[in-house]
Amino acid sequence: MDDQARIMQSIGGVSLAGHSVQGGMALPPPHGHDGTDGDGRKQDIGDILHQIMTITDQSLDEAQAKKHGLNCHRMKPALFSVLCEIKEKTGLSIRGAQEEDPPDPQLMRLDNMLLAEGVAGPEKGGGSAAAAAAAAASGGAADNSIEHSDYRAKLTQIRQIYHTELEKYEQACNEFTTHVMNLLREQSRTRPISPKEIERMVGIIHRKFSSIQMQLKQSTCEAVMILRSRFLDARRKRRNFSKQATEILNEYFYSHLSNPYPSEEAKEELAKKCSITVSQCLSKGSPLCFSFVSNWFGNKRIRYKKNIGKFQEEANLYAAKTAVNAAHAAAAAVQNSQANSPTTPNSGSSGSFNLPNSGDMFLSMQSLNGDSYQGAQVGANVQSQVDTLRHVISQTAGYNDALGGNAMYSPHGLNANGGWQDATTPSSVISPTEGPGSVQSDTSN
DNA sequence: GCTAATGATTCGCA
DNA sequence: TGCGAATCATTAGC
Numbered sequence: 001m002d003d004q005a006r007i008m009q010s011i012g013g014v015s016l017a018g019h020s021v022q023g024g025m026a027l028p029p030p031h032g033h034d035g036t037d038g039d040g041r042k043q044d045i046g047d048i049l050h051q052i053m054t055i056t057d058q059s060l061d062e063a064q065a066k067k068h069g070l071n072c073h074r075m076k077p078a079l080f081s082v083l084c085e086i087k088e089k090t091g092l093s094i095r096g097a098q099e100e101d102p103p104d105p106q107l108m109r110l111d112n113m114l115l116a117e118g119v120a121g122p123e124k125g126g127g128s129a130a131a132a133a134a135a136a137a138s139g140g141a142a143d144n145s146i147e148h149s150d151y152r153a154k155l156t157q158i159r160q161i162y163h164t165e166l167e168k169y170e171q172a173c174n175e176f177t178t179h180v181m182n183l184l185r186e187q188s189r190t191r192p193i194s195p196k197e198i199e200r201m202v203g204i205i206h207r208k209f210s211s212i213q214m215q216l217k218q219s220t221c222e223a224v225m226i227l228r229s230r231f232l233d234a235r236r237k238r239r240n241f242s243k244q245a246t247e248i249l250n251e252y253f254y255s256h257l258s259n260p261y262p263s264e265e266a267k268e269e270l271a272k273k274c275s276i277t278v279s280q281c282l283s284k285g286s287p288l289c290f291s292f293v294s295n296w297f298g299n300k301r302i303r304y305k306k307n308i309g310k311f312q313e314e315a316n317l318y319a320a321k322t323a324v325n326a327a328h329a330a331a332a333a334v335q336n337s338q339a340n341s342p343t344t345p346n347s348g349s350s351g352s353f354n355l356p357n358s359g360d361m362f363l364s365m366q367s368l369n370g371d372s373y374q375g376a377q378v379g380a381n382v383q384s385q386v387d388t389l390r391h392v393i394s395q396t397a398g399y400n401d402a403l404g405g406n407a408m409y410s411p412h413g414l415n416a417n418g419g420w421q422d423a424t425t426p427s428s429v430i431s432p433t434e435g436p437g438s439v440q441s442d443t444s445n
Numbered sequence: 446g447c448t449a450a451t452g453a454t455t456c457g458c459a
Numbered sequence: 460t461g462c463g464a465a466t467c468a469t470t471a472g473c
Contacts, residue, residue: 301462
């Protein structure tokens, strides 16, 4: 049955949606069982419909009067309920199915980003968290602290503006929604507006405001990005490493000269030992990065290779230094092994890399001293240290006499093509299977 | 201000 | 993806 027919049938007397016709008029049976009365009512309804159709052509006063007349008409409740039903079953059912929109991915991205940057969500330091963590790692250099506080202050400003605006939007949205709902409820007395329709209207309003909010979120994201890029740009300013950091890196480099390619674990360990600075950390966006170690080794390898002669002196300095460390370590190990336990050869190197153990610093020296350490209980690494020490001492003396000719650090790590030796050759290469601590004992065996 | 040193970046390659 | 090489940009010493 089509709607038009149903209207006619309903108006003809069938109870519609629980409404009974008011005005004391007894409803006739459907389909005009009473032919005379049915014709009269059809005429009546035809007039009403005609009045409705022509109401817009009339003046406002006349229209109001007509409207009032229609509202008071005895058929009005029946017509009203019919119209409600028609709206319910046609337009709304179709729209309702279409309005189940999935969450906007763009909005989700913005939300996630604002959350990650600490602009949205609970205040927890947000985007400055990384900076703060890095600051802690760096030991809090004064200039960095200033930059951090500056960054945090600006981020806080953005956060405040964002929340203020968001609050305004939400307030406006709520006010407007309430206003519209009241209007619709008011109008629902005179025209067919179902609760579902009101609900749908509220949804539309929310979506409109949500799109405005998205613009706000987008602008906020852009502001944060600009701030971040400026902040990081400022951090890209080159700062020299501390002397200690340079020494640590140099120690590693020269003790692994045949293969100066630290593993990820070694890089991490080196970064920790070097007390990585904020600028270097944040330049990669993470306080845990150790890319500065890679940069340093990349630069060092290139510059060493380009000018080996220039680095000879430096190399020997580190050789002597590590030899002294080795001596201390070896002596301690010997003492420990003799005094305490015959089966505890691993003495460690008291905080610095166990460089002499690496062996490749003195690859060509291993066979020079045939006499092994007599303490049979001492492990191989201690033995190696002692051997190394003996050899370094002798070599250092020779170097002073014949600089350039008998350099302690001959570029043995470089092959004929200018590349470094194959990584499998030196014993110093840190196995990828070793843990971070392996930096200190990469060639113990 | 000049220059060397040096950390960071970029690009091409394997 | 990591490397070498070139280059940029900044710092430090004079």
